[in-house]
Amino acid sequence: MSFLSLLDREHTIAKPGFSRWMVPPAALCIHLCIGQAYALSVFNLPMTKLIGITQSAPEDWRLTDLGWIFTLAMFFLGTSAALFGRWVEEGGPRRAMFTAACLWGGGFMIAAFGASIHNLWLIYFGYGVLGGCGLGIGYISPVSTLIKWFPDRPGMATGMAIMGFGGGAFIASPLSVWLMGLFSTPTHIGVAETFVVMGIIYFCFMMVGAAIVRVPAPDWRPEGYTPPVTAQKLVTKNDVYVYDALKTPQFWLIWWVLCLNVTAGIGVLGQASAMSQEMFPGRVTPVAAAGFVGLLSLFNMGGRFFWASTSDYIGRKNTYFCFFVIGFFLYALVPYTGSIGSVTLFVCCFLVIISMYGGGFATVPAYLKDMFGTRYVGAIHGWLLTAWAAAGIFGPVLVNYIRQYQIEQGVPKAQAYNTTMYIMAGLLVVGFICNFMIKAVHSRYHMREDETERSAARVGATARPAGA
Amino acid sequence: MTTNTDDGSMKLKVALAWGFVGIPLAWGVIQTLINAMKLFQ
Numbered sequence: 001m002s003f004l005s006l007l008d009r010e011h012t013i014a015k016p017g018f019s020r021w022m023v024p025p026a027a028l029c030i031h032l033c034i035g036q037a038y039a040l041s042v043f044n045l046p047m048t049k050l051i052g053i054t055q056s057a058p059e060d061w062r063l064t065d066l067g068w069i070f071t072l073a074m075f076f077l078g079t080s081a082a083l084f085g086r087w088v089e090e091g092g093p094r095r096a097m098f099t100a101a102c103l104w105g106g107g108f109m110i111a112a113f114g115a116s117i118h119n120l121w122l123i124y125f126g127y128g129v130l131g132g133c134g135l136g137i138g139y140i141s142p143v144s145t146l147i148k149w150f151p152d153r154p155g156m157a158t159g160m161a162i163m164g165f166g167g168g169a170f171i172a173s174p175l176s177v178w179l180m181g182l183f184s185t186p187t188h189i190g191v192a193e194t195f196v197v198m199g200i201i202y203f204c205f206m207m208v209g210a211a212i213v214r215v216p217a218p219d220w221r222p223e224g225y226t227p228p229v230t231a232q233k234l235v236t237k238n239d240v241y242v243y244d245a246l247k248t249p250q251f252w253l254i255w256w257v258l259c260l261n262v263t264a265g266i267g268v269l270g271q272a273s274a275m276s277q278e279m280f281p282g283r284v285t286p287v288a289a290a291g292f293v294g295l296l297s298l299f300n301m302g303g304r305f306f307w308a309s310t311s312d313y314i315g316r317k318n319t320y321f322c323f324f325v326i327g328f329f330l331y332a333l334v335p336y337t338g339s340i341g342s343v344t345l346f347v348c349c350f351l352v353i354i355s356m357y358g359g360g361f362a363t364v365p366a367y368l369k370d371m372f373g374t375r376y377v378g379a380i381h382g383w384l385l386t387a388w389a390a391a392g393i394f395g396p397v398l399v400n401y402i403r404q405y406q407i408e409q410g411v412p413k414a415q416a417y418n419t420t421m422y423i424m425a426g427l428l429v430v431g432f433i434c435n436f437m438i439k440a441v442h443s444r445y446h447m448r449e450d451e452t453e454r455s456a457a458r459v460g461a462t463a464r465p466a467g468a
Numbered sequence: 469m470t471t472n473t474d475d476g477s478m479k480l481k482v483a484l485a486w487g488f489v490g491i492p493l494a495w496g497v498i499q500t501l502i503n504a505m506k507l508f509q
Contacts, residue, residue, distance in 0.1 A: 017474050017475070017478060018478065019478045019479070019481075019482050021482045021486075022478075022481060022482055022485050025482075025485035025486050025488060025489045026485070028489040028493070029488070029489060032489060032492065032493060164489070164493070167493050167496060167497070169496075170493070170496025170497055170499065170500045171492050171493065171495065171496035172496075173496075173499075173500075174496065174499045208488065212481075212485060287506045288506055288507045289507075290503060290506060291503055291504045291505060291506035291507030291508070292504075292507050294500045294501070294503040294504035294507075295504040295507060297500060298497065298500055298501070298504065301497075347507070
């Protein structure tokens with residue numbers, strides 16, 4: 001048996017006695033590593049001083065040049081998740097995780113070489129392009145596998161994995177700082193060496209995930225679990241082919257639901273430190289603001305698990321209703337917290353808002369599963385991640401440009417975010433309406449039973465859609 | 469059918485797998501909490 005055949009779906013089918021609780025750690029092995037992307041900014045300042053060492057030399061890279069590394073990585077995350085989603089789904093999780101490990105680890109190696117010879121294009125290609133593709137493939141690789149292992153708790157299962165993406169930065173940030181300290185000398189900044197070590201660690205960690213992941217046998221059911229006999233209104237028992245799903249209004253409504261929820265959160269997340277200091281001048285110091293950002297990250301991660309698990313009990317649609325209704329009131333309340341000078345209330349508002357931002361990411365795979373079935377949920381999720389990319393542009397632009405416009409109009413800095421908060425609240429109203437309009441997918445989009453069976457039986461083969 | 473030995477071995481594997489991902493995650497969370505406490509100082 002060749003090594004590559006070990007990656008095939010047929011070689012990852014779990015034997016009797018396998019515990020499904022092995023699968024969330026496998027997924028976390030991937031997500032904890034690729035979550036490093038959120039901590040990339042710790043390299044920004046050191047990379048602006050690779051030549052000048054103590055301060056930036058004229059030949060050193062500028063922060064604006066370095067910002068493209070993250071932008072490229074996010075762009076290729078969305079693109080690769082959309083384009084390779086069906087390949088991931090049909091090839092199985094191990095092949096996808098192995099590929100993601102090679103791209104992510106390899107991307108770090110090329111970026112390290114780029115840093116060592118001071119060539120930014122190599123870093124763009126290594127971390128931005130290859131690493132970005134690793135991010136996209138890795139992000140969606142465990143989604144449908146987890147849903148198949150946990151048909152009774154799909155929200156909780158995917159929430160655990162996606163929580164790992166939020167948690168990856170917690171590990172990467174202090175680890176990067178420690179490694180750079182270890183490799184730096186008075187005449188050298190150890191960015192390249194840090195990239196090499198992190199690339200090796202991440203490759204090994206992700207390979208463990210690829211080794212331990214398993215898919216359930218087709219007839220497997222959790223002990224004591226009986227699938228509902230009658231389909232619930234918004235939980236289908238049918239599968240929808242990935243490209244047919246894109247033709248449904250439900251897909252685009254969920255796209256907007258995710259995009260609007262993320263737009264509201266991502267703009268705040270990027271500006272949290274500056275916003276807290278500007279809204280409470282003299283009361284929130286830069287050190288305290290850094291603590292605030294840390295707390296936000298924790299609630300971002302915790303919210304992923306909490307809200308996705310809650311959605312198993314109250315339903316996906318109701319969970320998003322919670323995000324939009326609670327979010328609306330909290331965003332509208334933020335300017336009031338500034339006017340009364342209540343830092344505590346301000347912090348509480350944003351902790352809940354950010355928990356719902358993370359919750360939006362973590363609940364959406366289960367929402368897609370409810371709408372389109374489990375067969376192609378990973379691939380459909382891949383396409384949906386384009387909403388994340390779009391929100392990544394809208395959110396920061398809204399917050400930054402409106403703040404700048406307000407300041408130019410003579411509005412005091414402490415009140416410069418008020419309009420943005422009301423706009424965010426307005427976006428959530430639009431999100432609420434989109435969520436409200438989501439109904440069950442029409443049966444003409446469902447895969448025929450014989451097609452579903454054939455696509456499940458033909459490992460690695462391309463399933464033909466019924467409605468295409 | 470699984471034996472008791474198989475069952476015990478699987479439980480050990482599950483514990484090891486969770487430890488493998490849980491320990492680094494817990495370390496990261498603790499580091500972040502330490503930094504976050506500065507908000508209240």
